[in-house]
Amino acid sequence: MDHQRSRLRLIDVAKEAGVSIATASRALSGAAGVSEDITQRVRAVAGKLGYVANVHARSLAGGASSSVGLLVHEIGDPYFAEIASGVLRLGAQQGLTVQICHTGRDPDNELTQIRALIANRVRAIIIAGSGFVDAGMQVAAKEELRAFEASGGRVTVIGRHHLGADAVLPDNVAGGRSVTEHLLALGHRRIAFAAGSLALTTVADRLSGAAEALGAAGLSIAELPVVDVAFTREGGKVATERILHEFPDVTAILALNDDMAIGALSVLRAQGIAVPEEISVAGFDDVAVAEDLSPSLTTVRLPMAELGERALSLALKPPSARPRRRATGHVLVARDSTGPPRC
Amino acid sequence: MDHQRSRLRLIDVAKEAGVSIATASRALSGAAGVSEDITQRVRAVAGKLGYVANVHARSLAGGASSSVGLLVHEIGDPYFAEIASGVLRLGAQQGLTVQICHTGRDPDNELTQIRALIANRVRAIIIAGSGFVDAGMQVAAKEELRAFEASGGRVTVIGRHHLGADAVLPDNVAGGRSVTEHLLALGHRRIAFAAGSLALTTVADRLSGAAEALGAAGLSIAELPVVDVAFTREGGKVATERILHEFPDVTAILALNDDMAIGALSVLRAQGIAVPEEISVAGFDDVAVAEDLSPSLTTVRLPMAELGERALSLALKPPSARPRRRATGHVLVARDSTGPPRC
DNA sequence: TATTCTACCGTAAGCGCTTACGTAAGCGCT
């Protein structure tokens, strides 16, 4: 590839500026030990010539890489896309390039991608979606990550508690509390919960927040229906049908994510039950759809882009002795799917 | 950073395998001139030791980079996210790393990002969202890209015609034809078009496809209302109000993207006009929302992920003398928002 | 057997950059 040879090198800039290559390097990188006027001169020449340093050479010589990796399941998924958006924004601001890998939920592929990131000598790996935090990650991949950390790389995890690595996660507990308080404030007492898998910390946290709010109002979640199906639209449908059938006195359904809430809405519409007049529905996540549904969905917005930014900023700090956890805020987005109970 | 020193190098593998570093390199890269058994031995050792070649050193020495760049406006936008998904999928399959840059629609930032990609010696730059193809790109950025191409880099564009570079784009003409044929087949004759900016090739193409379909049915688009407002939800609302007011005999509204269609639906709902019983509505793009609206939206799905894949595969081929164009297919997704006209 | 060829492998020269080290000049001090 002649495409390498044709671009100008540091030595071209140095010659043009009448200094040595070392001085040019120092001037451009802002290192100490170069007089002010020479620094200016070199930078001016570099700008005039349109010189851009070769990242590979720089990284090879200096050891400091200027890129970070982001691991997601599927970048097309809005959840991950929004995380990526935050990571990219901060990355660009910091002059870092971001390499996004999506695994397609395939453990083999995941291992390959992690190896590729390490081969690229990324400074940090941010894990947003991965078997690492769920199940099924290759043992080899875990070892690879461990070795990566041992050799100075940083690993941070988004959205899950995870032992051994710094993590940022949405404050699901507070979110669960907020939306439950919203329902209580409207006057609801018989609230049903459409849960996904109770094993997920996400679900557990949201429910525990709800329990707190209920407790503060003198109620107990133990006396309310919690229907655990699947964290999907279909799961929402099944849960809703069961709730309507078994607990006809409920006045509000709190789905633990928006997908389930959408399923709930479709069942209610199909059965001719008015929302929110007869039953209120609230969700979790504020997916883009939520606003456009009819009725528009009351939900809890979690700032995934902000989580992405925080994960990166955490990754850029030196590691701490014990893993850090950071929870970010949330916003209750009250829309048309919730209202006061009829009676 | 000791993190560099601690990882094992090619020479470690070579020693362990009892060969020279050159032979080890050739064995791993699959170059000719190495006996079969030595190749196997080296690879086995590399695998056992978990050796991963340093991409920076490889690229610096060999000249051949293993990464490509993708330029988007905003990765959080599903349109770009889906494109990215396709690029990432094929990239992973080809062993390429993909550096995604999002510009936030800021021309200065865009220039910075392009420079960063070039500094990373990417093999190709895929432009999905950029002032390059719209307006407002920095002149410096265009020059940078031109120099990049001149020095052997490849540039491909997604979603726009663009002179001088290979491009892949959805077949908007065929899409416009399909959805119009669908409406005609249902029996509609008075169809109104809610357009965005007629200056966009996207809009022009979709309309020209519609005109073809109408022509084949013995109708002329010149006699039908084409309301040109803005390519937004709000634009869809305004267009719909105008259509209802000025052309009360229309039985179907074809919005030239889904955002406008969503706006149309909300106006119709507000005015108590039943869809599709009184008026049919169709859109374009098949955004994720489309399926969840009520009524669910008939629309044309454009395979953006596939476009991303094609853009990459085009970028990996040697450049052709004249720029290539590739149009991909589309799928008409007929849902509940369209039906036969009442009368 | 001597010779040419081929296939294989090792030696070493970079790729473009950073940075330890060396050197020279300027400063204040005795």
Place this chain on the structure above:
DNA sequence: AGCGCTTACGTAAGCGCTTACGGTAGAATA
């Protein structure tokens, strides 16, 4: 003037890899 010290800059040694190039063995040819 001579000393040490600081500051500013140049020289050169790599970073880990690829790849000319050269050398050595065995096969093939005479």
